Amino acid sequence: MHASILHILNTTKTRVQALGPQISSESQKMGFEKRDFISAVAAAKADGRVPVIAEVKPASPGRTFRDISPATAAELAWEMEEAGAVAVSVLTEPGVFRGSLENLDSVRNKVCLPVLRKDFIIDRLQLEEAQSDLVLLIAGILGGQLGDFVELALKKGVEPLVEVHNRKELDLSLETDTRVIGINNRDLETLEINLGTTEELAPIIRECDLDHGTRHLIISESGMNSVQDVRRVIQAGADAVLIGSALMENASVFDKTKEFVQGAGWRQ
Numbered sequence: 001m002h003a004s005i006l007h008i009l010n011t012t013k014t015r016v017q018a019l020g021p022q023i024s025s026e027s028q029k030m031g032f033e034k035r036d037f038i039s040a041v042a043a044a045k046a047d048g049r050v051p052v053i054a055e056v057k058p059a060s061p062g063r064t065f066r067d068i069s070p071a072t073a074a075e076l077a078w079e080m081e082e083a084g085a086v087a088v089s090v091l092t093e094p095g096v097f098r099g100s101l102e103n104l105d106s107v108r109n110k111v112c113l114p115v116l117r118k119d120f121i122i123d124r125l126q127l128e129e130a131q132s133d134l135v136l137l138i139a140g141i142l143g144g145q146l147g148d149f150v151e152l153a154l155k156k157g158v159e160p161l162v163e164v165h166n167r168k169e170l171d172l173s174l175e176t177d178t179r180v181i182g183i184n185n186r187d188l189e190t191l192e193i194n195l196g197t198t199e200e201l202a203p204i205i206r207e208c209d210l211d212h213g214t215r216h217l218i219i220s221e222s223g224m225n226s227v228q229d230v231r232r233v234i235q236a237g238a239d240a241v242l243i244g245s246a247l248m249e250n251a252s253v254f255d256k257t258k259e260f261v262q263g264a265g266w267r268q
């Protein structure tokens with residue numbers, strides 16, 4: 001693991017331990033209606049949009065994009081929705097990524113799209129502390145506990161998005177009941193990007209689906225800057241893409257999201 005990721009895992013552990021009792025009482029919140037990500041992807045495909053999960057990302061290791069308050073997060077998410085995004089991802093890790101649970105709540109109250117909580121989940125209490133439609137579970141971090149976390153999320157009615165980066169993590173994820181697999185093109189050890197990761201792993205998922213009569217949704221995550229990049233991973237078998245930095249760097253999040261969603265004409 002890269003030093004910044006190890007640092008996040010340590011601070012997350014301390015934070016969750018300190019917040020323990022408060023989190024369990026918050027989980028009583030009622031009146032939460034889940035938004036279905038799988039049918040949102042199908043709807044996007046049916047009307048010719050490239051399914052883009054657009055990410056509200058204030059910073060990443062070594063880079064700051066924008067200061068994002070809950071009000072700004074809502075504004076950005078609204079631009080993403082208007083531009084045709086299929087879902088919104090919200091970073092909630094408060095240290096290195098400068099995210100917040102307040103940003104997540106604010107986004108979900110503003111838009112009608114499914115919302116993904118993007119964080120480093122290491123403790124089941126974290127599944128109680130926020131309400132989202134999808135939750136990221138990183139196979140490389142959860143290891144042997146992955147299956148339990150997938151079950152827990154499903155039981156809560158939250159769609160797990162299991163993130164993998166190599167064959168070993170993919171095999172682990174295919175043993176769970178997850179319906180959504182994210183292939184991270186970024187190596188969490190070096191933080192380097194290689195879109196070939198999707199080209200390598202997506203066909204393995206498709207083959208497994210054929211063998212078992214299942215149908216996983218494949219999300220290609222990270223490192224896409226152009227419509228050509230998106231085209232490449234969709235052609236490799238991805239159903240959807242997850243894009244953060246390229247949107248945050250652009251002066252107009254609406255314009256950039258729309259460009260990816262429309263695919264600049266390569267989509268018939």
Ligand SMILES: O=P(O)(O)OC[C@@H](O)[C@@H](O)c1c[nH]c2ccccc12
Nearest residue numbers: 184221222223224242243244245246
């Ligand atoms: O900003 P990018 O390169 O478009 O990547 C977005 C997203 O995939 C990335 O933020 C991400 C993927 N997996 C994560 C796990 C934790 C934090 C962040 C991430």
